[in-house]
Amino acid sequence: MPFYPALLVSGLCLLLFSAHAQEVMDAQFAVISNLKAGVAKVDITPPDAAATKIVGHVREVTGVRDPLRAGVLILDDGETKAAIVTLDTIGAWDDMVKDARARIEKETGVPSANILIAASHNHSGPGYIENMRWAASLINQLGSAAREASASMKTTSIGYGEDRISFGINRRKTYDGRTVVSLNPDGPNDPRVKMLRFDDGRTLTPLAVIMHAVCHPCFFTWGDKGSQPYPKGYPKISADYPGEAQTFVEMAYAQKTRALFMQGCAGDIRPNLPGYPYRCADEADIQWAGRDLGGAVARAASYSVTREQLQQRETFYPIRIASEVVELPGKEQPVHAELMALKIGPFLLLTMPGEPMVEYGFKLEKAIGDRATPIIVGYANGNIGYIATAESYAVGGYEPNRSRLQPEAEALILHKLGGLADRVIGDVFESFSKHPKDTVKREAEEKARLQSTPASKPN
Numbered sequence: 400m401p402f403y404p405a406l407l408v409s410g411l412c413l414l415l416f417s418a419h420a421q422e423v424m425d426a427q428f429a430v431i432s433n434l435k436a437g438v439a440k441v442d443i444t445p446p447d448a449a450a451t452k453i454v455g456h457v458r459e460v461t462g463v464r465d466p467l468r469a470g471v472l473i474l475d476d477g478e479t480k481a482a483i484v485t486l487d488t489i490g491a492w493d494d495m496v497k498d499a500r501a502r503i504e505k506e507t508g509v510p511s512a513n514i515l516i517a518a519s520h521n522h523s524g525p526g527y528i529e530n531m532r533w534a535a536s537l538i539n540q541l542g543s544a545a546r547e548a549s550a551s552m553k554t555t556s557i558g559y560g561e562d563r564i565s566f567g568i569n570r571r572k573t574y575d576g577r578t579v580v581s582l583n584p585d586g587p588n589d590p591r592v593k594m595l596r597f598d599d600g601r602t603l604t605p606l607a608v609i610m611h612a613v614c615h616p617c618f619f620t621w622g623d624k625g626s627q628p629y630p631k632g633y634p635k636i637s638a639d640y641p642g643e644a645q646t647f648v649e650m651a652y653a654q655k656t657r658a659l660f661m662q663g664c665a666g667d668i669r670p671n672l673p674g675y676p677y678r679c680a681d682e683a684d685i686q687w688a689g690r691d692l693g694g695a696v697a698r699a700a701s702y703s704v705t706r707e708q709l710q711q712r713e714t715f716y717p718i719r720i721a722s723e724v725v726e727l728p729g730k731e732q733p734v735h736a737e738l739m740a741l742k743i744g745p746f747l748l749l750t751m752p753g754e755p756m757v758e759y760g761f762k763l764e765k766a767i768g769d770r771a772t773p774i775i776v777g778y779a780n781g782n783i784g785y786i787a788t789a790e791s792y793a794v795g796g797y798e799p800n801r802s803r804l805q806p807e808a809e810a811l812i813l814h815k816l817g818g819l820a821d822r823v824i825g826d827v828f829e830s831f832s833k834h835p836k837d838t839v840k841r842e843a844e845e846k847a848r849l850q851s852t853p854a855s856k857p858n
Contacts, residue, residue, distance in 0.1 A: 560699030578796030643689020752781030
C-alpha cells in the first residue's frame with residue numbers, strides 16, 4: 400500500500416507550495432484583522448459661487464477653482480462602530496455637527512456619540528448658517544456618503560507613517576512685551592505630517608488615507624497691495640492646500656483611493672507667504688503647498704507597505720471612544736466644549752472644538768508618551784474659536800485677544816483630555832478592572848455617553 404502515502408505526500412507538497420506562492424505574491428499582502436472599514440467622498444461645492452457667502456476671510460467670489468469635498472470613513476471592530484467625517488470647511492459648527500450626526504446615525508446605525516466630525520479650517524468656503532440652502536444639501540450629501548461607505552465595508556489593517564512639510568510658519572512675534580502678527584521662523588511650529596492608511600491587502604492601493612498636518616488653510620486669503628493679481632483676496636471658492644493635497648494623493652493612486660484631511664493644532668501656524676504682513680497666494684503657491692503635503696503623504700503611505708513595515712502592523716484593532724462636554728471659564732460667560740478621545744488599535748485621536756495653538760499638540764503628545772500613537776485634532780465636534788495657551792495671554796496678540804476663553808481654560812482642557820485618553824488607552828486600572836463596581840461604573844458612563852447629544856448643548 401505504498402502508493403497512498405506517496406499521493407498524500409505529493410498532495411501536501413502541492414498545498415504547501417500553493418500556500419507559499421500565495422503568501423509571497425507581489426503587490427498583495429495578507430490582512431489579519433478584526434477591523435472593517437468603508438469610505439466614501441462627496442462633492443459639497445455650492446452650486447452658485449457668486450451667491451455664496453464666504454466665511455473666514457470674507458470676500459466676494461465669482462467662481463470655483465477646485466471642489467470642496469467631504470469624506471466619511473465608517474469603522475467597525477465587531478463590537479463598536481464609529482465614523483470619522485472630514486470637511487473642506489472652516490469649522491465643524493455646532494448645528495452642523497448635530498444635524499450630521501443624526502443623519503449619519505439614521506443611515507448607518509453608528510451612534511451619534513461615536514461620530515467624529517472635523518473641518519480642515521478652509522478660509523475659502525461657505526458658512527453654515529449664512530448659506531442655509533447649501534447647509535441642507537450638505538446634510539443630505541453626508542447621509543448619502545455615509546450610506547455608501549457603510550455598504551462597502553472590508554476587512555482592513557492600518558499602516559502609519561510620518562513625513563514633513565515646508566510651508567507652515569508661526570505667525571506670532573513679541574516685541575517689548577507685546578505680540579504682533581508677524582511671520583516668525585523661530586517661533587514654535589510643527590512641520591510633521593502624520594498618515595494613516597486603511598488596507599484590505601488585495602492591492603497596494605489603500606481603501607482610504609487620512610492625512611494630518613498643522614497649518615491654517617488660508618493661502619487664498621485677503622491680500623495686501625503687493626499681492627498682485629489678488630490684492631482683494633482670491634476671487635474663487637477653493638479647498639485651499641488640503642484640497643490640493645487630497646487631489647494629489649488620489650491622483651497618485653489613480654483615483655482608486657479616498658484621501659481625507661484632518662487639521663492639527665494650527666491656531667498660530669499659517670502659510671509662509673511674506674508681505675504686509677503677508678500676501679495672498681497665487682497658483683504657484685498653492686501647487687507648492689498641495690504637492691508638498693501630498694508628496695509627504697504619498698511617501699509615508701508607500702513606505703508603510705514595505706515588508707518590514709507590514710510586519711509591525713497590529714492584527715487587533717479595538718475601537719474605544721470617550722467624550723465629554725466640559726464647561727470652560729470664559730471671558731464673558733462659561734463656554735461649553737466637547738472633547739473626544741477615539742482610539743483605533745494603537746492610534747489615539749484627541750479632539751478639540753476650535754483653534755488650539757500649536758503648543759497644545761506638543762503638550763498632549765508628551766503627556767501620552769509611548770502609551771499610544773497620538774494624533775491631536777483641532778476644529779472638530781464644535782467651534783468655540785481660538786484656544787490659546789495660558790502663557791500667551793501675558794503678551795496678548797490676535798489669538799488670546801480673540802479667544803472667548805480665560806487663560807485658566809488650558810489646564811482644564813489638558814486635564815480633561817488626559818482623563819479621556821486614560822479611559823480609551825485602557826492601562827489605568829479602573830479602565831480594565833473586572834471588579835463589579837468598576838464594571839458597573841464603566842457601563843453606566845458609556846450608556847450615558849451614547850444617550851447624550853453633546854453638540855446640542857448650549858454655550
